[in-house]
Amino acid sequence: MIAIRDVSVSFGGVLALNNLTVNLADSVVGIIGPNGAGKTTLLNVFSGFVTPACGSIRAFDTDLLAMRPHQRARWGLRRSFQTEQVVDDLSVADNVRAMLDSLPVTSRSERERQIEKALTYVQLEGKADELGSALNTYQRRMVELAKTLVGSPRIVLLDEPGAGLREEEVDALRQTILGIGEQFGAMTLLIDHDVEMIAATCISTVVLDFGELLAFGPTAEILKDDRVKAAYLGIEEAE
Amino acid sequence: MTEEKIAVTSESTALPRKSFATFPVTRPTLALLLSVAALILIVPPLLDALYLRVFISSVIFTIAATGIAVLYARLGLVSLAQVALVGVGGWVTLRMWHATGLPFEVNMLTGAMISGVVGMLIGLPALRMRGLFLALITLMGAAGFQILVTGTQFPNGGEGVLGIAVTSIFMPRPVLGESDEAMLRYVCVVAVLCVLFVELNRRTRPGRAWALIRKSEACAMASGVNVAFYKAWGFALAGFIAGIAGALLAATLGVLDATTFPASESILLFALTVVGGAYNWLGLVLTGLLFRAAPALLNDIGVNGHLAYVIFGAGLLHALITAPTGIAGQILEGLKQLTKRRVGR
Ligand SMILES: Nc1ncnc2c1ncn2[C@@H]1O[C@H](COP(=O)(O)OP(=O)(O)OP(=O)(O)O)[C@@H](O)[C@H]1O
Ligand SMILES: [Mg+2]
Numbered sequence: 001m002i003a004i005r006d007v008s009v010s011f012g013g014v015l016a017l018n019n020l021t022v023n024l025a026d027s028v029v030g031i032i033g034p035n036g037a038g039k040t041t042l043l044n045v046f047s048g049f050v051t052p053a054c055g056s057i058r059a060f061d062t063d064l065l066a067m068r069p070h071q072r073a074r075w076g077l078r079r080s081f082q083t084e085q086v087v088d089d090l091s092v093a094d095n096v097r098a099m100l101d102s103l104p105v106t107s108r109s110e111r112e113r114q115i116e117k118a119l120t121y122v123q124l125e126g127k128a129d130e131l132g133s134a135l136n137t138y139q140r141r142m143v144e145l146a147k148t149l150v151g152s153p154r155i156v157l158l159d160e161p162g163a164g165l166r167e168e169e170v171d172a173l174r175q176t177i178l179g180i181g182e183q184f185g186a187m188t189l190l191i192d193h194d195v196e197m198i199a200a201t202c203i204s205t206v207v208l209d210f211g212e213l214l215a216f217g218p219t220a221e222i223l224k225d226d227r228v229k230a231a232y233l234g235i236e237e238a239e
Numbered sequence: 240m241t242e243e244k245i246a247v248t249s250e251s252t253a254l255p256r257k258s259f260a261t262f263p264v265t266r267p268t269l270a271l272l273l274s275v276a277a278l279i280l281i282v283p284p285l286l287d288a289l290y291l292r293v294f295i296s297s298v299i300f301t302i303a304a305t306g307i308a309v310l311y312a313r314l315g316l317v318s319l320a321q322v323a324l325v326g327v328g329g330w331v332t333l334r335m336w337h338a339t340g341l342p343f344e345v346n347m348l349t350g351a352m353i354s355g356v357v358g359m360l361i362g363l364p365a366l367r368m369r370g371l372f373l374a375l376i377t378l379m380g381a382a383g384f385q386i387l388v389t390g391t392q393f394p395n396g397g398e399g400v401l402g403i404a405v406t407s408i409f410m411p412r413p414v415l416g417e418s419d420e421a422m423l424r425y426v427c428v429v430a431v432l433c434v435l436f437v438e439l440n441r442r443t444r445p446g447r448a449w450a451l452i453r454k455s456e457a458c459a460m461a462s463g464v465n466v467a468f469y470k471a472w473g474f475a476l477a478g479f480i481a482g483i484a485g486a487l488l489a490a491t492l493g494v495l496d497a498t499t500f501p502a503s504e505s506i507l508l509f510a511l512t513v514v515g516g517a518y519n520w521l522g523l524v525l526t527g528l529l530f531r532a533a534p535a536l537l538n539d540i541g542v543n544g545h546l547a548y549v550i551f552g553a554g555l556l557h558a559l560i561t562a563p564t565g566i567a568g569q570i571l572e573g574l575k576q577l578t579k580r581r582v583g584r
Contacts, residue, residue, distance in 0.1 A: 049457050073463030085458035087450045098447035102463035147462065 007055030027181035030202030076154030088133035103151035118146040153186040301527030306477035308517035323384035326500035328354040328485025343413035351482030358478015381502035409493030516565025
């Protein structure tokens with residue numbers, strides 16, 4: 001359960017988020033909206049990279065904004081980035097291990113078990129010792145995903161994980177996202193421009209437009225909403 | 240006896256298999272390591288007194304450059320205070336010996352630790368700044384040290400906190416490095432230990448944190464890395480290693496002089512670290528040689544040693560434009576190409 005209250009962010013004259021208030025409770029929640037709608041900005045507020053002018057975010061009865069960014073990660077907040085952040089000169093396992101380093105997972109064997117579980121889950125178990133630089137786009141996205149899944153995640157934020165992937169890869173990604181709740185016990189917030197992806201994975205969906213909450217509700221209804229079509233899907237068709 | 244050995248080996252290969260596989264010792268690296276080891280054994284007796292000293296100080300500045308490389312190659316940070324920190328380590332080591340007469344190694348570690356703390360303090364602005372502004376702050380630190388030490392000089396056995404006497408008392412060499420030959424071997428061993436210590440950091444938690452910070456601070460924070468802490472750790476480690484170099488320099492010469500540690504030397508050593516190559520130990524060896532042996536060599540063949548600066552300038556341009564991993568990077572890349580071609584045939 002995440003309660004976002006009156007969150008506003010402005011960059012100079014641009015209102016990136018305008019008094020956003022919404023309660024998120026489903027296991028996978030979509031965030032959609034046209035380019036520049038404020039989707040990444042919302043994730044940045046979660047992560048602590050952007051401090052909102054006002055407002056609060058409570059997640060599982062914790063005041064998220066009161067913690068410093070790295071403490072949020074330790075608390076259980078995880079995220080992937082719109083441009084993936086796999087480190088080229090670390091091995092796949094070390095990329096994931098770096099996430100566990102600062103978490104209170106005590107025993108070495110438990111760490112290794114979690115790394116193995118996450119890598120197996122994203123089907124990279126054979127690549128553990130390869131360098132990040134040896135991976136293709138899909139594998140890099142999967143390493144980033146695996147990173148979000150170790151160390152008891154509570155909230156996983158995914159910023160366009162499907163960008164630049166081929167169709168069959170997107171299918172695999174879809175299955176991977178759907179299993180996160182059951183396998184790792186985390187709630188997922190998913191930003192994506194791919195409406196099919198959102199429809200297939202998200203139980204409810206938030207629609208942002210110029211920093212405003214345009215609509216929120218069950219995904220199927222949201223995607224039928226005329227205002228949403230006009231603001232978002234219409235633009236997609238026009239492109 | 241044999242059984243025991245086998246048991247130990249099979250266990251050690253079974254357990255940390257992953258971490259070893261992650262960092263393979265490549266054949267070129269191994270070959271180079273062996274040849275350097277051979278050089279250390281063979282070369283010292285062949286050198287004349289002058290070159291023995293030149294090589295000792297080359298190795299000492301290789302050690303100092305190792306610290307620069309931690310910040311530059313691992314964190315992408317520029318520190319222009321390293322030679323000043325060498326001076327801090329030297330100052331503390333001399334002060335310690337004159338005050339306590341403890342064995343050199345104890346004084347060296349004390350000097351290194353204090354130099355590490357000073358390095359961390361100079362690096363504190365790095366938690367907020369980067370690039371040019373950070374470089375300028377560290378340069379101001381170096382200039383500050385230059386002014387202080389020119390005013391007070393290094394301790395040489397006198398009274399009081401500053402310990403200045405009219406006639407210098409020389410600090411003796413460490414027991415294992417009394418002759419110049421022995422001292423050369425001594426500094427080489429310490430250099431290897433320093434490189435290994437940095438390598439240990441790189442392959443464990445700090446190294447992973449540094450890699451994430453270099454990728455992007457957002458990525459590091461999202462991974463739970465305390466960015467400020469691990470940057471400070473990098474500065475402390477670089478300062479610690481500078482302090483070791485300072486202690487060795489003090490031991491080699493017995494006394495230190497303020498004119499050895501102007502801020503300009505810090506800039507030069509940084510530039511040469513980029514030219515030599517900050518990304519592996521071979522580059523650091525080259526850095527030490529360029530910094531101390533190249534000017535001596537030029538003098539020897541009758542060329543004004545200051546010409547070295549012109550050559551260094553050209554080298555720096557070359558490195559910045561075409562060889563971001565320095566001369567060492569180019570050599571290792573060439574070796575790799577060679578072995579590949581041979582395998583291909
Ligand atoms: N750090 C920043 N500085 C200034 N303006 C910013 C910054 N970050 C975002 N913005 C602006 O805020 C608005 C929202 O940006 P945001 O990145 O959140 O959009 P988005 O919904 O993620 O878009 P996209 O689909 O293109 O990723 C845009 O107008 C953007 O230019
Ligand atoms: Mg975005």
